[in-house]
Amino acid sequence: MIELDPASLHPALTDPALTAMNFLNEVASCYPDAVSFAPGRPFEEFWDVAQIPRYLERFCEHLRKDRGMDEAAVVRTLHQYGRTKGVIADIVARHLGADEGITAAPDAVVVTVGCQEAMVLVLRALRATDRDVVLAVDPTYVGLTGAARLVDMPVLPVASGAEGVDREDLARCVAEARAAGLRPRALYVMPDFANPTGLSMPEEGRRALLETAEREDILLLEDNPYGLFCGAAERPPTLKALDTTGRVVYLGSFAKTVLPGARVGYVVADQRVRGSAGIFADELAKIKSMITVNTSPISQAIVAGRLLENDGSLDLANTAERHQYQRNLSQLIDGLGRRLGSVPGVSWNQPRGGFFVVVTVPVAVGDAELEYSGRAHGVLWTPMRHFYGGAGGEHQLRLSCSSLDGDRIEQGLDRLAAFLIEAITSAGGICER
Amino acid sequence: MIELDPASLHPALTDPALTAMNFLNEVASCYPDAVSFAPGRPFEEFWDVAQIPRYLERFCEHLRKDRGMDEAAVVRTLHQYGRTKGVIADIVARHLGADEGITAAPDAVVVTVGCQEAMVLVLRALRATDRDVVLAVDPTYVGLTGAARLVDMPVLPVASGAEGVDREDLARCVAEARAAGLRPRALYVMPDFANPTGLSMPEEGRRALLETAEREDILLLEDNPYGLFCGAAERPPTLKALDTTGRVVYLGSFAKTVLPGARVGYVVADQRVRGSAGIFADELAKIKSMITVNTSPISQAIVAGRLLENDGSLDLANTAERHQYQRNLSQLIDGLGRRLGSVPGVSWNQPRGGFFVVVTVPVAVGDAELEYSGRAHGVLWTPMRHFYGGAGGEHQLRLSCSSLDGDRIEQGLDRLAAFLIEAITSAGGICER
Structure with a gap:
């Protein structure tokens, strides 16, 4: 052997x-x-085996009634190979509008096999040469570090501070990296109830972070798996909701809000790409086509079914x-x-x-x-x-x-x-x- | 912007x-x-929307009866985060025994998000330095080339010849690569009704290819999405069924035999890893944990349901x-x-x-x-x-x-x-x- x-x-x-x-x-x-x-596993007691077929049926009903599909097209949508970016981008976009104050064109959404794949796609795209590095608030989610390792991309730690990101340390880190001949592409950050720190950024800090990103010419990779699980009081807007210039690539997950077993996440990437008719999401879809081809439409249907049952709102669900x-x-x-x-x-x-x-x-x-x-x-x-x-x-x-x-x-x-x-x-x- | x-x-x-x-x-x-x-899409007319819930229910019944799970455990298996290597490895192994003459330990199976992810895992693992290259029969499936591009791994073409792989050209290609300081790791090959050529390798050619791989010290990545769709007559054994030394990493897909929308494939990787208690499948699972975390257990359940309905045989199904x-x-x-x-x-x-x-x-x-x-x-x-x-x-x-x-x-x-x-x-x- x-x-x-x-x-x-x-x-x-x-x-x-x-x-x-x-x-x-x-x-x-x-x-x-x-x-x-x-483990950061969701609570299990609200689940039962009957809900999966129910969500599937709700999505099929949507295909028939709202998209005017005949039965063959419904079957094809669930069973066959499908659009690389996914078949529920419009439903995801509606949820982002309803729950997160994010205006996303469905075409800027790429539905992924969990948020983990979304991170892989973005880092793979941004790691063009051995000079490209990503910054991450330290301590950071180990999934980001793991994805970076797999695309051979160094992760430079930025101090978290008391509010989720130390902006002075960020600027210093970017300057040092550039002085060393590196090209810092983006900062990975979880502004709401971060994993692992639990820290959240106040609105003022979010606005200031967007300014820093603009000044330093880096992207912000905003990961938001926990934002909906907040107290009754005020919740600051997401970075993406405050983003007016395309600085923010938004990473979303349905693992905690629908169920981990569907393995559905997504990325919103509306950045223009110079000399191209397309946007960053189109580039990410090309990479996705060679990693997982497309996200299971059955899994997407389950997520969509839960959203449709709740008027498109994950918050309500x-x-x-x-x-x-x-x-x-x-x-x-x-x-x-x-x-x-x-x-x-x-x-x-x-x-x-x-x-x-x-x-x-x-x-x-x-x-x-x-x-x-x-x-x-x-x-x-x-x-x-x-x-x-x-x-x-x-x-x-x-x-x-x-x-x-x-x-x-x-x-x-x-x-x-x-x-x-x-x-x-x-x-x-x-x-x- | x-x-x-x-x-x-x-x-x-x-x-x-x-x-x-x-x-x-x-x-x-x-x-x-x-x-x-x-497109190499499967025929759609055998499908209907009722089969997905039926397959799911069949797998749940299996969990209850054959694995002795209570209802909470059944719900957890389908809904929650799960084992990285998958929850149907035993059912996949049974199918491989029944239909392909392959003896696979369930622990050597990693269930993946389609065969595409399996290729990414294997190539990512084998691309350790910039010397590592993969060989592929030319012309080859574009998914292999795409996966290689994403892990920055060159693909060296080997002539296909009349029988699916020209072994002399393979030996020449390996020697040339080594002379150039490269490290050829594996040959990607589809011995049954290859995409795109339709060519199949006769049994003698398969045995000879295994000998060549042994002599040249490379792995064979055997991809077999079409083998079951053969005529009534003789079908030569898979490379993996003939493999006695662990030369073959076997890549499988349920896209054509169950349905593409489940996005379920797998890899059998039983190679030992020096100085480790584990096998190559364990290394691939580590990579998978940072690409898609695990394959949707709901998708796995659908595939398993179809297999269980047919006594574990995909051929029968x-x-x-x-x-x-x-x-x-x-x-x-x-x-x-x-x-x-x-x-x-x-x-x-x-x-x-x-x-x-x-x-x-x-x-x-x-x-x-x-x-x-x-x-x-x-x-x-x-x-x-x-x-x-x-x-x-x-x-x-x-x-x-x-x-x-x-x-x-x-x-x-x-x-x-x-x-x-x-x-x-x-x-x-x-x-x-």
């Missing part, structure tokens, strides 16, 4: 961005009965989910306070929405500690270390509250508090026990 | 492999009423389809004979299965001629030129018979004959009219 030499395989395969996910999944599978604050996540988040933050409020050196942030809270502790909380926490205390979380491009996060852990119910949150917090107090009081040696 | 400089985007975007598809789609959309022998494609192919070949059999310089091959026939003519048949054919004669086909890495195919066109019924084939052949006879008799100037 032949053996492949690992040194003869792409270097991304030994990069922490790709191996970390594997490690975290392995830990999770070792302790299936642990309470897990680790997620009323129950939004309340659930808000309750979970409050319970998590309150529960941390009751258990750890008086422990010196332990603190956490208090996002008003989204899935994530970051806890800072006076001891290291890395992979070894996670493994111990699962084994000895039956509770899992994510070491923040994995989200940093350089040093950072050694004393922080990310808690996600999205997939648990109230009882499990309480149980998990009891276990987490026991673990942390043990770790702090036995500083240094916890994993060797 | 900002404008992106096309020179600042990845060079694949102006490569013929990516732009050809766009051109061909545009021609098709300009002449929607033309009879099209162009496609009884009616196989007869349809055989009828279409015979009708196409017979019809060419009746109309063009006595025209000097016109010839075609006679594959015993698959979707494609190649016609050779004494005049150029490129993009301009295709456009004219659509406009003036209402018939479309694919210029073979698009499938060649270097020169070649200028006087050849590919006809696909898969998506048409008998009447349309006759009508299309009348139009094609009229076009070709006009093109031949007015040699040179047809498109300027």
Whole structure:
């Protein structure tokens, strides 16, 4: 039997961005009965098997009534190869208008196999030479780092600051990169309840960031999977809603708002391309045609069915989910306070929405500690270390509250508090026990 | 409004492999009423909208009965994020045993978003440095070329010969590449009814190719979308079924045998990786986790449902389809004979299965001629030129018979004959009219 030499395989395969996910999944599978604050998975209790056929039928009805298709055309739309950019671009555009204040031409939308593919398309397009680099707020979503590794594109970290992006550090980073002969193409940013920090940018900061992007001549890659899961109060507009010059490429996901199993996301890319009749979305579609050909129209139909059932509004569709996540988040933050409020050196942030809270502790909380926490205390979380491009996060852990119910949150917090107090009081040696 | 400089985007975007598809789609959309022998789309008349929910339900029943899942686990399997390698690997492996004589461990299977993603995964893994190249039988499937462009991997053409691959040319090509400091990693080949040539390799040639691969120390990437659509007679074993040393990475597609809209393919990669407990499939899964995360479990369920309805056999499932494609192919070949059999310089091959026939003519048949054919004669086909890495195919066109019924084939052949006879008799100037 032949053996492949690992040194003869792409270097991304030994990069922490790709191996970390594997490690975290392995830990999770070792302790299936642990309470897990680790994954950003959506809440499952609103789902049932009957809804998929119902969504499909709703979309078929739309094809018949609103698009005037006969039965053969309906069958063809769902079963056959289809348009590379997708068959629900108009429905996605309508949702963006209704829920996000974004005016998107359907032709600027490329429906993708989850937001992950959207990131791959954009980074692949922008990595034209070995001078091209992408900037990302540090700590950042590991999916962005992984996509960049696969297109051989360096990721330069920009400080997050207290509001989601440190604009001075951004300008400094761009200048340094240019001085080194590099070409910074874009900043990846999640302005609403960011993964992993939970931070959100105020409106003023968003406007200022758009100005900085204009001045520095870079694109902004705005990723917004959590924006809809906000509190009742004010929600600042998305960067794309404020964008008047085409600086923003908007990345969307239906994983949290419809269901992850459909694997449907999208990108809005309305930038003009010099000397071409088309726009950036057309270039992204060309790349997509050679990665996944097109997004499953059946998956698209499921997403569209849910939107159509709710007058095109994802916000309306997620009323129950939004309340659930808000309750979970409050319970998590309150529960941390009751258990750890008086422990010196332990603190956490208090996002008003989204899935994530970051806890800072006076001891290291890395992979070894996670493994111990699962084994000895039956509770899992994510070491923040994995989200940093350089040093950072050694004393922080990310808690996600999205997939648990109230009882499990309480149980998990009891276990987490026991673990942390043990770790702090036995500083240094916890994993060797 | 900002404008992106096309020179600042990845060079694949102006490569013929990516732009050809766009051109061909545009021609098709300009002449929607033309009879099209162009696309390798499956026949649509066996499909109906009720089958998707039925396949889904069949898979859910399998989860409950055969895997012992409760309802929450069934819902989770279909709706939630899932295993990167897929949730139907065992069902795929069973099909490979039943229909292809391939013994595949389920763990060696990675379910992908169509076969296209499988090609991207394999090429991305094998392109470790700028020395790594892939070989492909010339002319070759444009999806392979496109995937290679996106991972910056050169494709070196190997002559096809009369039997699907010229082994002497392969050895010469490998030696030349090595002499030039390159590292040839694999040969991409479609041994059964190849796209675009329709050629099949005899069993002896397959055994000899495996020996050549062994001697030259390269992998074989075996792509097999059409193998099941063969005549009643003998069908030689797949390369993977003959592979005893792990030389073959097997690429599979359910686009033609279940439905393209599910976007489900897979790769079997059982090669060991030195110094690792895992196999090549595990490395491919790491890459997949950063391209599409996982293949939609709903799409996987549809494919599995069809297989489960047919005792795990795709061959059994496609009884009616196989007869349809055989009828279409015979009708196409017979019809060419009746109309063009006595025209000097016109010839075609006679594959015993698959979707494609190649016609050779004494005049150029490129993009301009295709456009004219659509406009003036209402018939479309694919210029073979698009499938060649270097020169070649200028006087050849590919006809696909898969998506048409008998009447349309006759009508299309009348139009094609009229076009070709006009093109031949007015040699040179047809498109300027």
